[in-house]
Amino acid sequence: MSAALAASPPAAPRAAGLARRIGLRVAALLAVALAWEGLVILFGIRPFYLPRLSAVLAAILATPGAYAAGFLRTLTETLIGFVTGGAFGVAVAVAFLRCRTLREMVFPLFVVSQTIPVIAFGALVVLWFGNTLMAKAVIAFYLTFFPVTVNALIGLESVDPRQIALMRSFGASPRQILTRLQLPSALPQTFVALRLAASLSLVGAIVGEWFGDTTGLGVLLLQAMYNENVVAIWAALLVSALLGTGFYAAVAFLERRLVFWGAEQ
Amino acid sequence: MTAHKSLAVQRGILGALLLIGLWEGVARGFALPAYVLPAMSDVLLGVWSKRAMLAEAAAYTLTEALLGYGLGALVGIGLAVALTLVPRARGVVVTAVTAVNSVPVVAYSPLILLWCGIGLASKVVMVALAVSFTLFLSTLAGLDRVDRRSIDLMRSFGAGRLALLWRLRLPTALPLILAGLRVSTVRSIIVAIVTEMLGAYGGLGWVIYQAVLQIDFVQVWSAIVVASAASLLFFGLVGLAERRLLFWKAS
Numbered sequence: 001m002s003a004a005l006a007a008s009p010p011a012a013p014r015a016a017g018l019a020r021r022i023g024l025r026v027a028a029l030l031a032v033a034l035a036w037e038g039l040v041i042l043f044g045i046r047p048f049y050l051p052r053l054s055a056v057l058a059a060i061l062a063t064p065g066a067y068a069a070g071f072l073r074t075l076t077e078t079l080i081g082f083v084t085g086g087a088f089g090v091a092v093a094v095a096f097l098r099c100r101t102l103r104e105m106v107f108p109l110f111v112v113s114q115t116i117p118v119i120a121f122g123a124l125v126v127l128w129f130g131n132t133l134m135a136k137a138v139i140a141f142y143l144t145f146f147p148v149t150v151n152a153l154i155g156l157e158s159v160d161p162r163q164i165a166l167m168r169s170f171g172a173s174p175r176q177i178l179t180r181l182q183l184p185s186a187l188p189q190t191f192v193a194l195r196l197a198a199s200l201s202l203v204g205a206i207v208g209e210w211f212g213d214t215t216g217l218g219v220l221l222l223q224a225m226y227n228e229n230v231v232a233i234w235a236a237l238l239v240s241a242l243l244g245t246g247f248y249a250a251v252a253f254l255e256r257r258l259v260f261w262g263a264e265q
Numbered sequence: 266m267t268a269h270k271s272l273a274v275q276r277g278i279l280g281a282l283l284l285i286g287l288w289e290g291v292a293r294g295f296a297l298p299a300y301v302l303p304a305m306s307d308v309l310l311g312v313w314s315k316r317a318m319l320a321e322a323a324a325y326t327l328t329e330a331l332l333g334y335g336l337g338a339l340v341g342i343g344l345a346v347a348l349t350l351v352p353r354a355r356g357v358v359v360t361a362v363t364a365v366n367s368v369p370v371v372a373y374s375p376l377i378l379l380w381c382g383i384g385l386a387s388k389v390v391m392v393a394l395a396v397s398f399t400l401f402l403s404t405l406a407g408l409d410r411v412d413r414r415s416i417d418l419m420r421s422f423g424a425g426r427l428a429l430l431w432r433l434r435l436p437t438a439l440p441l442i443l444a445g446l447r448v449s450t451v452r453s454i455i456v457a458i459v460t461e462m463l464g465a466y467g468g469l470g471w472v473i474y475q476a477v478l479q480i481d482f483v484q485v486w487s488a489i490v491v492a493s494a495a496s497l498l499f500f501g502l503v504g505l506a507e508r509r510l511l512f513w514k515a516s
Contacts, residue, residue: 105280115500116493225375
């Protein structure tokens with residue numbers, strides 16, 4: 001009872017703080033929307049550069065099916081690539097941690113891969129897999145996988161050796177040390193990469209669609225460009241922004257939940 | 266320690282050689298067709314035989330990337346510095362930048378291509394857009410890192426806003442600004458290539474896209490190898506400059 005009483009007071013301000021934060025976000029969003037509409041009318045900006053927000057929203061509402069289908073398709077590609085890439089990246093980092101020789105032989109190649117335009121390999125992936133959903137998921141996969149491996153390994157290696165020695169002295173198995181100590185310690189660093197990968201995997205999916213496909217946000221962008229339809233481009237951009245922000249926010253939310261002890265920013 | 270370090274370097278080189286060997290061996294040994302995996306030697310031969318065309322394309326892409334990089338860095342850093350001098354504008358500017366930045370940068374390519382045509386200008390604008398976001402955010406984070414007490418101390422000695430900025434804020438922000446500059450090198454080349462794929466008169470992205478359409482795998486690989494080399498060179502040069510400028514930060 002006393003524990004429940006002690007727990008309830010901080011919960012209320014936290015909920016209030018959350019409501020306030022959400023309120024501020026919504027207010028900022030409305031302000032941007034109003035500024036968009038207002039500036040276009042005020043300065044008489046030609047629709048070729050920036051159509052009014054209401055016109056863009058009307059374009060989305062005119063064919064909501066196409067935008068919803070594109071949204072779902074790109075989201076699926078991004079999610080499959082992101083989840084498998086993240087899981088595989090952590091697994092490879094653990095393998096590197098366990099096998100020092102492997103790490104020293106392969107890890108430098110991973111670091112170098114961070115400095116080359118890996119997205120250019122997307123062209124090859126599309127050639128290998130054809131214009132399938134898989135091809136885009138694979139592009140999103142490797143764009144996620146490289147940074148996650150690098151950061152997860154840095155996190156795994158930053159564990160204090162004395163803590164490992166302590167757990168070992170209490171008879172912990174290597175598996176227990178990994179799941180109870182090393183993986184949780186590596187979480188903050190891993191999430192830094194995951195947040196980066198959230199944007200990268202979406203970029204991978206969109207660029208992958210440019211090589212030719214029939215549905216997806218990238219396809220909508222490309223079709224609008226060929227038709228020189230600026231309103232449709234802005235509509236696709238708006239839906240991409242929704243997807244990108246939503247996905248990033250979901251990853252950041254997961255981070256706050258899992259790394260409750262405070263992540264390094 | 267150094268003995269182990271040199272061993273690690275040796276193993277790293279060994280790893281790279283093994284990868285090349287494995288690639289060559291698998292492609293040759295299984296006689297894989299070029300559409301699965303061309304042999305490394307064929308790719309390098311492809312680079313050599315098309316060296317004039319690839320060098321021209323690389324020069325074109327690097328010009329776009331460098332122009333956009335310089336422009337984007339100026340705009341990004343300049344905007345962040347201006348905000349510390351005019352703190353009142355901060356809320357508005359940060360909201361606007363966040364709104365524009367919520368779209369994945371490459372998604373702006375079709376729009377910019379319509380606005381600026383498929384020549385050099387559209388790629389420079391795209392690269393500048395991507396680079397300025399990165400540098401605006403990292404510069405702002407760096408400028409905010411200043412210790413409140415250091416500001417109070419300098420102010421108590423009569424330092425004005427500009428002196429605070431020049432002698433305290435910018436040196437404190439320098440590590441983050443330089444890290445942003447380093448990350449942006451790769452990003453600028455990626456954005457230039459991706460934008461070229463949508464429409465261009467030349468450049469590595471255009472070469473890659475044409476090769477995909479003609480299903481010429483060796484050419485795709487050759488262009489990727491050249492793009493990677495260019496990116497590594499750019500990254501290395503900026504990394505070197507960073508170490509020179511941050512002389513007080515050991516390793």
